[in-house]
Amino acid sequence: MRVPNIWLRDNCQCATCVHTETKQRLLDTFKIPQDISIKSHEIQEDGINVGWSDGHNSKYTMGFLRHACTDFGMKNIVRRGLSKLEIWDSSIASDPPKVSYDWFSRGDFVKMILNRIRQYGFCYIDDVPFNEPEPTEKLLERISFIRPTHYGGFYDFTADLASADTAYTNIALEAHTDTTYFSDPAGLQAFHLLSHTEGEGGASLLVDGFKVAKDLYESDMEAYEVLSTVDVHCHASGNDGISIQPYKGFPVLQHDLTSGNLLQVRWNSSDRASVDLPMDRVDEWYNAARKWDALVKKKGNEYWEQLTPGRLLIFDNWRVMHGRSAFTGKRRICGAYINRDDWISKYKMLHHGREKVLSHLL
Numbered sequence: 633m634r635v636p637n638i639w640l641r642d643n644c645q646c647a648t649c650v651h652t653e654t655k656q657r658l659l660d661t662f663k664i665p666q667d668i669s670i671k672s673h674e675i676q677e678d679g680i681n682v683g684w685s686d687g688h689n690s691k692y693t694m695g696f697l698r699h700a701c702t703d704f705g706m707k708n709i710v711r712r713g714l715s716k717l718e719i720w721d722s723s724i725a726s727d728p729p730k731v732s733y734d735w736f737s738r739g740d741f742v743k744m745i746l747n748r749i750r751q752y753g754f755c756y757i758d759d760v761p762f763n764e765p766e767p768t769e770k771l772l773e774r775i776s777f778i779r780p781t782h783y784g785g786f787y788d789f790t791a792d793l794a795s796a797d798t799a800y801t802n803i804a805l806e807a808h809t810d811t812t813y814f815s816d817p818a819g820l821q822a823f824h825l826l827s828h829t830e831g832e833g834g835a836s837l838l839v840d841g842f843k844v845a846k847d848l849y850e851s852d853m854e855a856y857e858v859l860s861t862v863d864v865h866c867h868a869s870g871n872d873g874i875s876i877q878p879y880k881g882f883p884v885l886q887h888d889l890t891s892g893n894l895l896q897v898r899w900n901s902s903d904r905a906s907v908d909l910p911m912d913r914v915d916e917w918y919n920a921a922r923k924w925d926a927l928v929k930k931k932g933n934e935y936w937e938q939l940t941p942g943r944l945l946i947f948d949n950w951r952v953m954h955g956r957s958a959f960t961g962k963r964r965i966c967g968a969y970i971n972r973d974d975w976i977s978k979y980k981m982l983h984h985g986r987e988k989v990l991s992h993l994l
């Protein structure tokens with residue numbers, strides 16, 4: 633493996649080059665002479681000492697060099713917080729991923745929840761107190777801080793159209809992802825039905841967006857390509873004085889261009905604005921989206937569950953679509969959004985530990 637001198641000098645790990653507490657780079661990279669070279673080196677049992685032409689001395693441990701040079705696959709997994717995915721369909725109803733609230737005080741409570749969400753895209757927490765919303769809020773705050781939006785932060789509402797969005801009504805909602813009108817859509821979304829009185833209905837629908845993407849990929853590559861490349865604009869304009877729009881359009885299927893992995897599903901026909909194709913070609917997107925929509929609505933892909941007070945649902949809004957059937961009566965629901973980077977970073981720290989996360993930075 634060839635390691636360019638500039639990289640090795642720039643990544644010296646000594647206390648002069650990296651702050652021991654903050655882990656931030658102290659070294660001015662661009663003061664390193666462009667022709668920096670190694671004057672001397674000494675191989676030791678646990679690493680290599682290097683004397684540089686700029687007078688600096690560095691020590692590189694074998695572990696550091698191994699991580700930096702040869703461990704690309706593992707680095708990828710740790711850095712991106714990847715996990716083995718369980719792709720599911722309607723049959724998940726017989727054994728959905730869940731954790732008991734009884735384990736709240738255990739040190740690995742949040743780890744158990746996030747591991748399941750990473751794997752399945754969602755997790756239930758059963759037996760959460762439902763007389764008031766605070767226990768749900770406390771639980772979510774253990775994952776990370778709650779993301780405020782123009783609707784507020786942690787919410788607790790009864791269906792009354794107070795916030796000018798169909799989510800606050802009692803009509804049926806097709807499977808969708810939330811906040812496509814942000815360039816960084818909400819990472820996690822949580823719902824807890826605290827009470828449902830004087831009526832019925834309102835079953836919850838979950839659809840694994842990665843399963844639907846797999847179905848489309850296997851049945852129509854061309855449509856998959858269109859949904860992966862054509863940008864779609866969105867907006868949230870129901871509140872007085874507000875029209876939120878992302879700074880650019882984004883495709884329905886977003887990929888990590890380095891690894892090729894599917895990263896995010898953005899699907900919300902209610903909040904869709906223009907499709908970034910010339911008008912005379914816009915039907916190409918509609919044709920592809922029609923195929924996608926049919927797979928989203930395929931019975932075998934729909935997982936329906938009647939949520940009851942005490943069962944908190946947390947799901948990955950970048951993967952799992954949600955909806956609900958119409959209902960009558962009054963429903964009190966609380967919940968919140970958590971940012972993607974915050975929950976994935978937390979997942980990585982709990983799953984791999986700080987040392988491993990930091991050793992896979994370079």
Ligand SMILES: [Fe+2]
Pocket residue numbers: 799808809810954
């Ligand atoms: Fe929603």
Ligand SMILES: [Zn+2]
Pocket residue numbers: 644645646647648649650688689690
């Ligand atoms: Zn140094």
